[in-house]
Amino acid sequence: MPGALLQVEAVDAYYGRSHVLQGVSLEVGHGAAVALLGRNGAGKSTTLKSIMGIVAAARGRIRFDGAAIERLPPHRVARRGIAYVPEDRGIFASLTVDEHLRLNRARAGRRVPAESLYERFPLLAERRRHRGNELSGGEQQMLAIARALSFAPRLLILDEPTEGLAPIVVERIAAILHTLRAAGMTMLLVEQNYPFAIDLAERVYVLGKGRVRWQGTAADIDRSPDVRSTWLGV
Ligand SMILES: Nc1ncnc2c1ncn2[C@@H]1O[C@H](COP(=O)(O)OP(=O)(O)O)[C@@H](O)[C@H]1O
Numbered sequence: 001m002p003g004a005l006l007q008v009e010a011v012d013a014y015y016g017r018s019h020v021l022q023g024v025s026l027e028v029g030h031g032a033a034v035a036l037l038g039r040n041g042a043g044k045s046t047t048l049k050s051i052m053g054i055v056a057a058a059r060g061r062i063r064f065d066g067a068a069i070e071r072l073p074p075h076r077v078a079r080r081g082i083a084y085v086p087e088d089r090g091i092f093a094s095l096t097v098d099e100h101l102r103l104n105r106a107r108a109g110r111r112v113p114a115e116s117l118y119e120r121f122p123l124l125a126e127r128r129r130h131r132g133n134e135l136s137g138g139e140q141q142m143l144a145i146a147r148a149l150s151f152a153p154r155l156l157i158l159d160e161p162t163e164g165l166a167p168i169v170v171e172r173i174a175a176i177l178h179t180l181r182a183a184g185m186t187m188l189l190v191e192q193n194y195p196f197a198i199d200l201a202e203r204v205y206v207l208g209k210g211r212v213r214w215q216g217t218a219a220d221i222d223r224s225p226d227v228r229s230t231w232l233g234v
């Protein structure tokens with residue numbers, strides 16, 4: 001896919017001597033929503049962390065909008081326009097919703113005004129004076145997504161946004177992400193919730209034991225029970 005917004009090419013990553021990513025390649029086109037699926041321990045989070053510069057890519061290339069980013073530290077990757085919502089959400093217990101959305105404004109330069117984020121997330125507007133530790137899991141996830149969007153990213157990366165959330169809250173997160181997608185936001189999504197993922201994404205990569213084992217459209221994987229049972233267990 002020439003000209004894809006994100007190109008991960010043959011990336012290897014290690015934790016100590018443990019060879020966790022073994023030649024992982026994937027692409028996310030402009031305006032596309034791509035899901036990265038796989039069992040626990042497959043290397044999904046590590047792939048996202050290598051894109052963000054949190055885990056070093058020992059080999060391989062990562063290009064964003066054509067420029068190599070695999071040697072950049074996380075804050076510089078973020079400044080290029082990649083926003084990352086980590087699996088643990090990264091919400092500060094003692095900061096209010098409002099502070100989360102206004103923090104680092106000076107350093108980040110252009111930031112979306114909190115008021116326009118509150119229009120998209122009315123629940124957060126109601127909770128703006130609440131601290132992180134006073135929010136439900138769903139509210140924390142919404143705040144993590146809102147904070148990511150506050151940097152006006154060109155690529156939104158989400159690590160298991162529905163993890164641990166009640167079905168009704170998962171529906172709300174789905175509605176938010178579908179709206180973003182319709183507005184043209186490019187997304188790379190890691191999920192264990194298979195129906196949620198293939199409903200949102202048009203392309204799917206399946207990771208198993210540190211390698212890409214399958215790739216194709218969401219419609220294709222839905223017609224491939226063997227792929228799902230071998231690599232996803234669903
Ligand atoms: N900080 C770490 N130190 C050592 N090993 C790790 C660390 N994080 C993850 N791993 C191991 O790396 C492999 C891939 O982990 P991860 O990328 O988190 O998988 P996934 O997100 O697909 O569940 C697993 O075997 C996991 O145990």
Ligand SMILES: [Mg+2]
Nearest residue numbers: 044045046087
């Ligand atoms: Mg993970």
